[in-house]
Amino acid sequence: AQSVTQLDSHVSVSEGTPVLLRCNYSSSYSPSLFWYVQHPNKGLQLLLKYTSAATLVKGINGFEAEFKKSETSFHLTKPSAHMSDAAEYFCVVRGMNYGGSQGNLIFGKGTKLSVKP
Amino acid sequence: ETGVTQSPTHLIKTRGQQVTLRCSSQSGHNTVSWYQQALGQGPQFIFQYYREEENGRGNFPPRFSGLQFPNYSSELNVNALELDDSALYLCASSLAGVYEQYFGPGTRLTVT
Numbered sequence: 001a002q003s004v005t006q007l008d009s010h011v012s013v014s015e016g017t018p019v020l021l022r023c024n025y026s027s028s029y030s031p032s033l034f035w036y037v038q039h040p041n042k043g044l045q046l047l048l049k050y051t052s053a054a055t056l057v058k059g060i061n062g063f064e065a066e067f068k069k070s071e072t073s074f075h076l077t078k079p080s081a082h083m084s085d086a087a088e089y090f091c092v093v094r095g096m097n098y099g100g101s102q103g104n105l106i107f108g109k110g111t112k113l114s115v116k117p
Numbered sequence: 118e119t120g121v122t123q124s125p126t127h128l129i130k131t132r133g134q135q136v137t138l139r140c141s142s143q144s145g146h147n148t149v150s151w152y153q154q155a156l157g158q159g160p161q162f163i164f165q166y167y168r169e170e171e172n173g174r175g176n177f178p179p180r181f182s183g184l185q186f187p188n189y190s191s192e193l194n195v196n197a198l199e200l201d202d203s204a205l206y207l208c209a210s211s212l213a214g215v216y217e218q219y220f221g222p223g224t225r226l227t228v229t
Contacts, residue, residue, distance in 0.1 A: 032216045043121075043207065044160070044220040051216055090159050094216055095173075104150060104173055105209075105218060107159030 002027045002093045004074075006108035014116045019063075019078040021111045023091030026072065032094035033074045034105070035065055039087045047089075050074065061085070086115045119144055121210050121221035129227045130198050138193040138224045140208030147213055148172075149191040151183060154205040154223070166191055195226075203228045 007022040025031055035047040048059025055067040065076045074091060088110045095104040122141045130136050142149050148167045152160035162175035166185035180196040189210070195202055205225050209218035 034217060036220075043222040044209075046217050046219065049217050095162070103216075104162035104165060104175065105152075105160075106162070107152075109159050 002031065002095050002106050004091045004093050004106060004108040006091050006111050008111050010112045012114040012116065013081045015083055016080050019081045021076040021089050023074045023108060024072050025074055025093050027093060033067065034092040035076050036090045036092055037087050081115045083115050086113055088112050121208060121219055123208050123221040123224050125224060127225045129229065132198055132200060132228055134198050135196045136198060136226060138206050140191045140221060142189045142210030143219050145212060146210035147189050148211045149185055149189065150209045150218060151193045152207040154207060160207055198228045200228050202226065
């Protein structure tokens with residue numbers, strides 16, 4: 001079965017400092033992994049995806065994540081935090097493929113990122 | 118290109134009532150998935166519709182049901198509402214052969 005564990009429920013950084021949001025995954029087959037962001041009272045926006053191509057994945061807004069099979073990790077990083085990055089971040093693994101469909105997404109519990117001026 | 122839209126934005130219902138939530142998928146997407154996000158939690162998969170048939174279901178009771186129409190839009194129906202059904206309901210659409218799903222803004226359901 002597929003699952004993800006987000007290791008921090010809340011991360012607080014200062015503006016201009018690096019961001020690290022940690023995620024470990026469990027999967028019985030080669031996983032498809034995603035990071036989504038949710039701003040207050042907004043829907044979910046896809047930041048980046050890993051689907052067995054390059055292990056270092058670049059996303060929108062300067063975020064990137066590295067797939068490490070040996071560590072079963074998919075941590076999200078950004079070199080310099082901006083105030084607008086304050087939001088909830090979800091690490092996600094794709095579930096089983098049913099028929100010709102895309103399969104469901106399995107979400108972690110989320111990490112709330114706070115950015116201090 | 119129009120993104121995923123959902124209606125209504127907010128809804129207040131009484132326990133025991135029935136509710137229908139609507140979703141229009143992104144142009145060209147033929148798969149629609151529904152998720153429930155309780156306060157302070159990550160979204161949980163309810164079910165997925167592909168080619169107008171339910172194609173995968175999470176751990177939700179049969180009183181959660183849905184439809185997909187020929188234009189790929191979808192409805193989520195919940196019967197016999199319970200207080201615990203209060204949540205943000207998210208619809209996501211996707212394209213065959215592409216793994217990522219694109220989410221709508223959600224419908225906030227409050228059951229009193």
